[in-house]
Amino acid sequence: MTTLPNPLLNGFHPDPSVVKVGEEWFLATSSFEYLPGIPIHRSRDFETWELIGHVATRPGQLGVENVPTGGGAWAPTIRHHDGVFHLVITDAMGRGMLHFTAADAAGPWSDGDVILTHDGAGSVFGIDPDIVWDDAGTAYVTFSGLVLDGALNPNEPTHLGIQQVKVDLDTHRALEEPRSLWSGTGLMFPEAPHLYQIDGRWYLVIAEGGTERGHTISIARGDAPEGPFEGAPGNPLVSARSTPRPVQNTGHGDLVLGPDGQWLCVLLGVRPRSGTRAFSALGRETFVTPVSWSDGWPAIAPVELNPRPGTRIDIAFDAPLDDEWVAVRRLPSDVASIEDGRLVLAADGSTLADPRPVFVGRRQEHLSNEVTVRVDVSAGTGGLAVRYDERFHVGLEVGGGRIVARAAIGGLLQEWVHPFSGDEVDLHIVSRRPAGGGGLVSTSDVFHLAATVAGERIELAQVDGRFLSSEVTESFTGRVIGLYAIEGHISASSWVAEGNDE
Structure with missing residues (x-):
């Protein structure tokens, strides 16, 4: 048994390897x-x-x-x-x-x-x-x-x-x-x-x-x-x-001496949800479990779930982007810059369906999660999206006199449209447990796609979260939530992410 937090690293962090140097x-x-x-x-x-x-x-x-x-x-x-x-x-x-x-x-x-x-x-x-x-x-x-x-x-x-x-x-x-x-x-x-x-x-x-x-x-x-x-x-x-354990797919381990000389194994695993525990929204994460020795052989304990408390990340874009920000097949500095307290993205003709989109984001770390971003689209079109890859992404796009909630699922596309004539808008991507309906819960979570317009929060769509899980996408990665631009340039003045694993 371990009292260490599990996951050790939340969100898309697979294939862990660890080394001890000094203390x-x-x-x-x-x-x-x-x-x-x-x-x-x-x-x-x-x-x-x-x-x-x-x-x-x-x-x-x-x-x-x-x-x-x-x-x-x-x-x-x-x-x-x-x-x-x-x-x-x-x-x-x-x-x-x-x-x-x-x-x-x-x-x-x-x-x-x-x-x-x-x-x-x-x-x-x-x-x-x-x-x-x-x-x-x-x-x-x-x-x-x-x-x-x-x-x-x-x-x-x-x-x-x-x-x-x-x-x-x-x-x-x-x-x-x-x-x-x-x-x-x-x-x-x-x-x-x-x-x-x-x-x-x-x-x-x-x-x-x-x-x-x-x-x-x-x-x-x-x-x-x-x-x-x-x-x-x-x-x-x-x-x-073939077990009921809440952490599945456990493997790919590396041994190390931990605190107080206790042998540990860091390894990957997933936290699937749904009635049959079929869908892992966050992909493969890093876990840890104790190792004991007997007669020259190690024994590795089953991985136990011990989630960390919820977190809140509030970013004002008044400093360079930290190392948690990533981009797709290029560096964040290639697609985004900090200018006058804003995160600015300039479109280059690509979209989220392209291999190298103008997209910069952060890993989703919690099973229940909400990201709110204030964006200015007065000079372009873009928005906020959660991405698995080119064929699987869900988000909100603003420009051309409208807000579009969009779900791209393996070649299928669905959109929900709301008129919008302003320059700045708050966009919200929320993932929550599905509401109980008395039957078998058949998904990991539900995306709620919303925008706050003139002080009123408007929910444009709800999207089944299973479609952005590692099992459906067959992805080695996980959910990354970020801003993107497809025309002109857009900017963001704030980013708030809150989540927990309840």
Whole structure:
């Protein structure tokens, strides 16, 4: 049992990796097509986590500008060796397998070197890389041999299992052909390997079963980083499948010594809602659970839900945007600026249906949530939207003498229109539990799309929240709420976000 908050990081923060350096912990998560990329959080008590920066803050560090939806920054591993922070990650369908370094986890980080095959012909082919050093200082990169050829069939995946290479970190070239290590109990998609030397033995932690309801963690051990490895007798050690637990999809874990020397496992999970707990509105979040040891084997406790109190964020745009703001396939500074106490966005011909919209937003962190933004549309058209990707977004758009509430759901489009002739308007996107009707609740939440016009709050539409869940969109990310412009320029003078997990 843990008294730590769960989720440890609310909202879209999947694939966590953590390292302890001195009396501090540093945690990295995936960011996919969003920039800045690969957020780094720091804690001094494993309870309060501060976003201190990102790995990818400059053009070119991640090649996400043209990656397909769902590509980009996949599954980092963060480690500390000889006074230097190291992070390895796959830029899926982008630059390939990358190695970053920094003297300070807050950055700046290096430009990122591609980890090359032994013949130097290209990137080592795989995802979810891990990095570790043996006692002699040899670097090992262990990874999942998933073949990303653009034609992946989940029913017939091309997968080479968990593989490993020794790497020369001066040349970033593998010193050998990949070799197979251990690929779990036979479930699909063995991935997310992490390798540790603990009490003289080597432990290999992997995820398997896919990152959906069948997600698990399994562990093996051996006498050398190259194996051979034997699986733990109780594998899989973590799984919420076929259970009533409020946190599902638990897997993709990383072990670390926590406060007071307690072993912990940080891992991803989702908080599904509805009568059959079918829809996870916020996507994959970061959780934590205790680890105990017996006879040289770890046991990982089931993940318990312990949500944090509600929060309120009130932004006046009188200072530069903080690191919580992200944009799609480009940096926030490419699409937005602070001018005279306003957040200003200038349209470039794109819309929310395009891969690179003029959009800047923040992750939705709570299951019940309300965002209110005061926007000026006197010189353009735009609005406020909650986004999963190009095909799934819900929002409010103002311009051309009207306010439009819009739901774009996988190619289907519905609009609700209200006349508006002014310059400034308050826009509201609210997500709440559905009202009880005596029957089976068949959704995660309901969006209420509203605007305050001449002092009167007008609700334009209600939209079923299940359509912006990770299960419906099949997204690796989560909800991001932000401002966008499609014509001229718009500006915002205030942003208020309030939420809780009741």
